[in-house]
Amino acid sequence: MIEAVGLTKRYGDKTAVYNLSFQVRPGAVTGFLGPNGSGKSTTMRMILGLDNPTSGRVTIGGYPYRKLPNAPRQVGALIDAKAVHGGRSARNHLLSLAQLSGIPARRVDEVLGVVGLQDVARKRSRGFSLGMGQRLGIAAALLGDPQVLLFDEPVNGLDPEGILWVRNLMKALAAEGRTVFVSSHLMSEMALTADHLIVIGRGQLLADMSVRDFISANSAGFARVRTPDTEPHLREKLSLALTEAGGQVLPEQDGALRVTGLALPRISDLAHEAGVRLWELSPHQASLEEAYMRMTQGVVDYRSTADQKAGLQQPLPPGAQPPVPVPGQGQPGWYAPPPPQHAGAHPYGGPGAAPQPYAQPVPQGQAAPAQPPAGAPAPAVPAAAPAASAPSSVSPAPVTDPTKSEDAR
Amino acid sequence: MIELEGLTKRYGEKVAVNNLTFAVRPGIITGFLGPNGAGKSTTMRMVLGLDRPTAGDVRIDGKHYDELKDPLKYIGALLDAKAVHGGRSAYHHLLCLAQANGIPAKRVHEVLDVVGLTAVAKKKAKGFSLGMGQRLGIAAALLGDPRILMFDEPVNGLDPEGIHWIRNLMKALAAQGRTVFVSSHLMSEMALTADHLVVIGQGRLLADTSMADFIAQNSRSYVRVRTPQREQLLDVLHEAGITVAGSGSEVLEVEGDKSERIGELAAQHRIVLHELSPQQASLEEAFMRLTAESVEYHAHGGQPAGQQGAQQEWGAEWRRG
Amino acid sequence: MAMAQVVRSEWTKIRSVASTVWTLSLAVVVTIALGMLISALSKSEYDNMSAQDRLSFDPTFTSFAGTSLGQLAMIVFGVLVVANEYSTGMIRTSLAAVPQRGAFLFGKIAVATLLALVVGMATSFAAFFLGQAMLGDLKASLGDPGVLRAVFGGGLYMTLIAMFSMGVAAMLRSPMLSLGILMPFFFLISSILGAVDATQKVGRFLPDQAGSKIMQVVPPVGDDTPYGPWGGLGIMVLWVVAALIGGYVVLKRRDA
Numbered sequence: 001m002i003e004a005v006g007l008t009k010r011y012g013d014k015t016a017v018y019n020l021s022f023q024v025r026p027g028a029v030t031g032f033l034g035p036n037g038s039g040k041s042t043t044m045r046m047i048l049g050l051d052n053p054t055s056g057r058v059t060i061g062g063y064p065y066r067k068l069p070n071a072p073r074q075v076g077a078l079i080d081a082k083a084v085h086g087g088r089s090a091r092n093h094l095l096s097l098a099q100l101s102g103i104p105a106r107r108v109d110e111v112l113g114v115v116g117l118q119d120v121a122r123k124r125s126r127g128f129s130l131g132m133g134q135r136l137g138i139a140a141a142l143l144g145d146p147q148v149l150l151f152d153e154p155v156n157g158l159d160p161e162g163i164l165w166v167r168n169l170m171k172a173l174a175a176e177g178r179t180v181f182v183s184s185h186l187m188s189e190m191a192l193t194a195d196h197l198i199v200i201g202r203g204q205l206l207a208d209m210s211v212r213d214f215i216s217a218n219s220a221g222f223a224r225v226r227t228p229d230t231e232p233h234l235r236e237k238l239s240l241a242l243t244e245a246g247g248q249v250l251p252e253q254d255g256a257l258r259v260t261g262l263a264l265p266r267i268s269d270l271a272h273e274a275g276v277r278l279w280e281l282s283p284h285q286a287s288l289e290e291a292y293m294r295m296t297q298g299v300v301d302y303r304s305t306a307d308q309k310a311g312l313q314q315p316l317p318p319g320a321q322p323p324v325p326v327p328g329q330g331q332p333g334w335y336a337p338p339p340p341q342h343a344g345a346h347p348y349g350g351p352g353a354a355p356q357p358y359a360q361p362v363p364q365g366q367a368a369p370a371q372p373p374a375g376a377p378a379p380a381v382p383a384a385a386p387a388a389s390a391p392s393s394v395s396p397a398p399v400t401d402p403t404k405s406e407d408a409r
Numbered sequence: 410m411i412e413l414e415g416l417t418k419r420y421g422e423k424v425a426v427n428n429l430t431f432a433v434r435p436g437i438i439t440g441f442l443g444p445n446g447a448g449k450s451t452t453m454r455m456v457l458g459l460d461r462p463t464a465g466d467v468r469i470d471g472k473h474y475d476e477l478k479d480p481l482k483y484i485g486a487l488l489d490a491k492a493v494h495g496g497r498s499a500y501h502h503l504l505c506l507a508q509a510n511g512i513p514a515k516r517v518h519e520v521l522d523v524v525g526l527t528a529v530a531k532k533k534a535k536g537f538s539l540g541m542g543q544r545l546g547i548a549a550a551l552l553g554d555p556r557i558l559m560f561d562e563p564v565n566g567l568d569p570e571g572i573h574w575i576r577n578l579m580k581a582l583a584a585q586g587r588t589v590f591v592s593s594h595l596m597s598e599m600a601l602t603a604d605h606l607v608v609i610g611q612g613r614l615l616a617d618t619s620m621a622d623f624i625a626q627n628s629r630s631y632v633r634v635r636t637p638q639r640e641q642l643l644d645v646l647h648e649a650g651i652t653v654a655g656s657g658s659e660v661l662e663v664e665g666d667k668s669e670r671i672g673e674l675a676a677q678h679r680i681v682l683h684e685l686s687p688q689q690a691s692l693e694e695a696f697m698r699l700t701a702e703s704v705e706y707h708a709h710g711g712q713p714a715g716q717q718g719a720q721q722e723w724g725a726e727w728r729r730g
Numbered sequence: 731m732a733m734a735q736v737v738r739s740e741w742t743k744i745r746s747v748a749s750t751v752w753t754l755s756l757a758v759v760v761t762i763a764l765g766m767l768i769s770a771l772s773k774s775e776y777d778n779m780s781a782q783d784r785l786s787f788d789p790t791f792t793s794f795a796g797t798s799l800g801q802l803a804m805i806v807f808g809v810l811v812v813a814n815e816y817s818t819g820m821i822r823t824s825l826a827a828v829p830q831r832g833a834f835l836f837g838k839i840a841v842a843t844l845l846a847l848v849v850g851m852a853t854s855f856a857a858f859f860l861g862q863a864m865l866g867d868l869k870a871s872l873g874d875p876g877v878l879r880a881v882f883g884g885g886l887y888m889t890l891i892a893m894f895s896m897g898v899a900a901m902l903r904s905p906m907l908s909l910g911i912l913m914p915f916f917f918l919i920s921s922i923l924g925a926v927d928a929t930q931k932v933g934r935f936l937p938d939q940a941g942s943k944i945m946q947v948v949p950p951v952g953d954d955t956p957y958g959p960w961g962g963l964g965i966m967v968l969w970v971v972a973a974l975i976g977g978y979v980v981l982k983r984r985d986a
Binding site for chain 1: 442443444445538540564565566567568569570571572573594595596597598601633635668669672673675676681682683684685686687693696697700
């Protein structure tokens with residue numbers, strides 16, 4: 001059990017973490033989410049006693065980390081895979097850690113086996129790939145067989161097999177009743193791994209709830225309905241009936257309908273009444289990413305220019321074809337024809353020539369009227385989903401220097 | 410268009426890439442998958458002429474990489490976010506690349522803006538976080554406004570907002586008719602991004618197919634049906650010769666991709682359905698199935714439950730002692 | 731690939747890193763300051779010198795005494811210009827932008843050489859004039875026979891040292907390894923070989939000993955060096971050419 005009470009950290013007049021209170025409970029995988037610079041790493045470092053809180057406290061099993069009796073056997077952490085002396089072999093690295101806390105050497109070989117590094121145990125870690133370094137870091141975290149485990153971006157650099165393995169490892173550790181606290185930027189991965197979420201933005205708590213609650217609180221699910229492809233009029237008919245019954249209906253790319261605001265059995269009944277056969281009627285939950293994006297809107301420290309994105313993320317208007325490449329044309333930037341006087345030699349020649357699709361601040365002719373400007377970029381996002389209530393605690397947070405993102409510290 | 414023909418790379422005894430033949434087509438995003446050590450990075454380096462193939466050939470729009478005049482205008486690549494001199498500012502890094510390919514300095518400001526690094530353009534790259542380094546690498550790839558883009562693990566180190574951004578950037582680039590070739594280990598991310606997949610294992614081509622076909626070929630698909638008239642539906646399906654794999658109190662699972670059939674049958678027999686959803690395995694599952702034999706670093710047995718058992722046993726032992 | 735583009739690009743590279751500024755300014759400061767110090771000391775010691783020493787006293791060469799240390803900064807400059815591409819991983823980005831490896835390497839070397847030449851010449855003339863100012867009435871003047879050649883040669887020597895380092899760095903592809911070999915080579919081995927009579931004959935064909943002959947105006951008594959000032963510089967040029975060819979072959983052959 002990790003418990004933070006009023007945890008605050010200031011660096012000079014910059015507040016990295018402000019008044020955080022949360023509990024990480026045993027027996028579950030708790031995800032720790034937040035944009036870059038939100039204070040995740042600082043919080044992790046304070047949990048491990050590497051940084052001192054300016055005020056408040058954080059304890060593990062009731063003790064601050066530094067007062068924890070035999071801490072390496074209670075807490076294991078993967079913070080930075082590169083915190084290894086590159087000239088030392090994997091085995092010697094772990095052995096030195098084991099000897100520090102009185103763990104027998106036999107355990108070193110065990111954890112090397114667990115993470116799959118037994119064959120390279122005697123090689124210098126300098127030659128390790130990012131993924132191998134990550135495995136070594138995980139081995140170090142597991143070394144003392146601790147009850148509390150912290151992982152910062154554990155799947156970084158791992159291949160699909162390694163990602164699956166880490167995911168199952170974390171679940172297994174939690175199932176054994178251990179406390180597992182994981183930070184990650186990979187929402188799709190978190191959705192598969194975590195049971196509970198703690199979300200922070202600009203150093204403040206935004207959410208502390210189960211994954212399921214988080215998704216349903218921050219986005220809307222929908223139903224996907226498909227009618228026989230051969231009879232388009234049935235689709236129109238159903239669409240009309242659903243709209244009349246108070247549902248919102250949007251067409252999907254493959255001809256299916258995306259329905260919000262009506263339960264599945266109700267859709268089924270309405271279809272029945274209208275005499276429309278259904279080829280598909282499936283419930284869809286919004287993704288964790290979507291829910292997360294809605295919640296953290298406005299607390300992202302560091303984003304790509306908004307108007308660029310508006311241009312870039314605009315899906316093609318329905319029915320529009322992507323431009324077809326002109327076969328055999330060897331000129332770079334064929335889609336952005338240079339002005340005639342430059343004859344292809346210089347696509348950036350004249351002022352205002354060569355429209356560059358991703359360079360124009362406001363690309364003309366790309367704004368599909370059916371799409372809202374920035375809220376619903378990808379086609380997979382339900383455009384009609386209600387906007388999440390922005391957390392009220394966001395505005396007073398200090399603006400942080402983008403060069404000092406948490407990774408850089 | 411990137412074309413590989415019989416591409417092979419040996420390092421001494423070890424064959425890193427073995428007789429790879431495939432083409433990466435424009436207008437779509439092609440995902441490049443494979444376990445660690447499968448030869449993905451080596452292949453990408455050979456595309457860029459950084460490594461010399463032992464045998465075979467790779468061409469970009471029909472030409473070898475070193476035959477391209479101002480190559481950054483043809484193909485932009487993000488291979489390694491750390492391929493940057495840390496003592497140089499983001500702006501100067503991009504400027505020297507631009508000058509080498511006759512790209513005006515104005516374009517440097519544009520790409521810095523696109524990736525959102527304008528505010529830190531004058532800062533030295535060594536102070537950048539992994540995510541910022543990644544954005545700088547993406548800026549370099551976009552610099553020549555190329556028709557072909559190649560990204561190796563582009564979301565590495567990016568935060569959720571950045572991941573969302575790069576995914577949509579790649580989609581937009583493909584929609585403009587460009588060739589987008591992207592490698593990644595994140596299957597869930599790939600599933601959202603790629604249209605087409607090239608999968609290699611131990612240097613050999615395992616699959617070159619569309620995303621939908623790949624999943625269909627390498628995993629089990631079934632239809633989940635929920636109905637208040639379970640018995641009736643079971644009878645109807647039985648009569649039609651459709652076997653039901655699993656069934657709970659209200660849920661039936663039917664093997665295969667038969668949701669249309671079931672929908673028609675239910676309508677015919679006036680059976681109410683509360684759910685009729687075709688289920689497909691994830692890309693990850695399909696990938697695991699395909700590459701099961703060609704993984705280089707196996708975690709012990711691949712069975713975390715077993716490992717944990719052993720671990721606990723051991724832990725108990727030294728706790729006693 | 732237009733060579734002009736590569737040169738512009740390399741100029742941007744070289745001027746946008748701090749190491750260029752500090753290595754070159756260190757070379758300037760050390761060469762001049764040490765030359766002035768030795769010149770001043772020589773002047774005060776002159777009265778105590780033996781007749782033979784007085785006869786072979788070379789005011790021009792004395793003012794270049796700082797070169798022995800200043801060249802080390804030039805070596806660091808040459809090594810870092812090339813080897814930092816490898817140590818930072820920038821080489822992959824660079825070669826993706828300029829796949830013609832010969833154009834890339836020689837564009838880079840041309841830019842760095844030109845910069846070294848300008849700095850080297852300025853340093854050489856400054857070291858000469860300031861050194862002579864320290865020597866008072868012992869001083870040589872630029873119009874004396876052989877002096878202009880020596881001062882001009884001093885600038886060339888600094889430049890060639892930097893070029894040689896670039897070639898070695900291109901072969902070894904690592905700044906630590908290159909410096910680890912070049913530093914002792916120029917600072918220790920050369921003088922050790924020169925100290926013993928048997929090895930001296932070999933030692934004087936090393937690039938620094940052969941090259942530094944150009945800075946001498948008055949040869950030491952009993953000098954039996956089989957080459958003259960320009961001959962010595964020629965030997966050094968051969969070393970440089972060999973190193974650059976070696977570097978080019980390595981870059982051409984090996985995977986980046």
